[in-house]
Amino acid sequence: MSSLSFMSSLENILYFQAGLGVLANMFLLVFYVFIILGRRPKPMDVISCQLTFVHIMMFLAGENFWLADIFESLNVENDIKCKATFYTKRVMRGLSICITCLLSVFQTVMISHRNSFLAKFKHKLKKYMINALFYIWSFNLSFSSNLIFYVSGFTNMSQTNQLKVTKSCSLLPMNYIIRGLILTVQTSRDMFLVGVMLTTSTYMVIILHRHQRQYKHLHSISHLKASPEKRATQTILLLVAFFVVMYWVDFIISSNSILLWMYDPVIMIVQKVVVNAYPTITPLVQISSDKRIISVVKTGILSATRFFLKT
Structure with missing residues (x-):
């Protein structure tokens, strides 16, 4: 298989992944x-x-997708388009x-034992949630602005001191x-969050194991499997585990590109596939594990079937 054919196959995978991801997330x-x-x-x-x-x-901000087409139709300068799309992708990531x-x-917190330290936060969960989301958005909108000044749409590929990040955008020297400072700060943030996710995931696994062992003699196995609380916890554990794996793959690829200051179109497309894997899989897992959604889908299918049978 030639390099052009291989690149074309990777791009087709990327477009299919983006289309599936957008549709699944829009439905959700x-x-x-x-x-x-x-x-x-x-x-x-x-x-x-x-x-x-x-x-x-994240999908809309991808290169050659809707957000880029909007900028193109508005005749926005390439430099502004690059900064806007790059900033959006950084914030959303x-x-x-x-x-x-x-x-x-x-x-x-939701599944913690009533005598545990975390139990006292349950009754104020909604208040903490709103505050946490506000601070998360504020932090990322400011934190992700550090590289905007180094992104440019005016790329001269004869200059080796520029790092091409898309077909029309590059990082300035x-x-x-x-x-190293930017990479260290970003890595420290991500490592802290991944550490928190691994800690909470371990805690949830321990709680699930204790509950199953403690109440096994009171409930049937089928009842344990049907527990909404347990099903939601298992879904989040699956999503966290998948996110951590995809994060490390993306981290290795992006770190090598920045540290070595090297552009490889094949590696860049592979990285995009890896980055888009989590937002593509997440809605599919949530849809398949949420009984409310399954019930809505079944009702919709039955209604559509009855309608077509009547006509």
């Missing part, structure tokens, strides 16, 4: 909006709604890891100290 977003507006929502529904919106924006961490923390 509509569902959460109806839940939030229709009745008193659970705190986890509001957090999941935020995460879904963030993932939609930071929000994705922060909100996923928040989801893990709040689920840990920066001091080794500044480059």
Whole structure:
């Protein structure tokens, strides 16, 4: 297989992944909006709604996708387009890891034992959730602005001191100290959040194991499997585990590119596939594990079937 054919195959995978991710997240977003507006929502529904919106924006900010087409139609200068799309992707990537961490923390509080330290936060969960989301958005909107000044749309590929990050955008030369400082600060933030997710995930696994062992003689196994609380916890554990794996793969690829100041179109497309894997899988896992969504889908299918049979 030639290099051009291989690149074309990777790009087709990327487009298919983006299309699937946008459709799944849009469906989930509509569902959460109806839940939030229709009745008193659970705190986890509001957090999941935020995460879904963030993932939609991650896809729309991707190169050669809708946001880029909008800028093109408005005749926006390439330099402004590059800064805007790069900033949006950086903010949404930071929000994705922060909100996923928040989801893990709040689920840990939800299932904690009533005599534990975390139990006292349960009755104020909604208040803490709103405050946490506000600070997360504020932090990422400011934190992710550090590289805007180094992104430019005026790329001269004859200059080897520029790092091409997309087909029309590049990172301008920066001091080794500044480059290392930015990478260190970003890595420290991400390592802290990943550490929190791993800690809360371990705690949730311990709680689930204790509950299953303690109440095994009181409940049937089928009842334990059908527990909404347990099912929600297992879903979040699965999402956190998948996020951590994809994060490390992305971290290794992006760190090598920045430290070596090297551009490889194949590696860049592979990195995009890795980055988009989590926002693509997340809505599919949530849809398949939420009985409310499954019930809505079944009702919709039955209604559509009856309608077509009548006509």
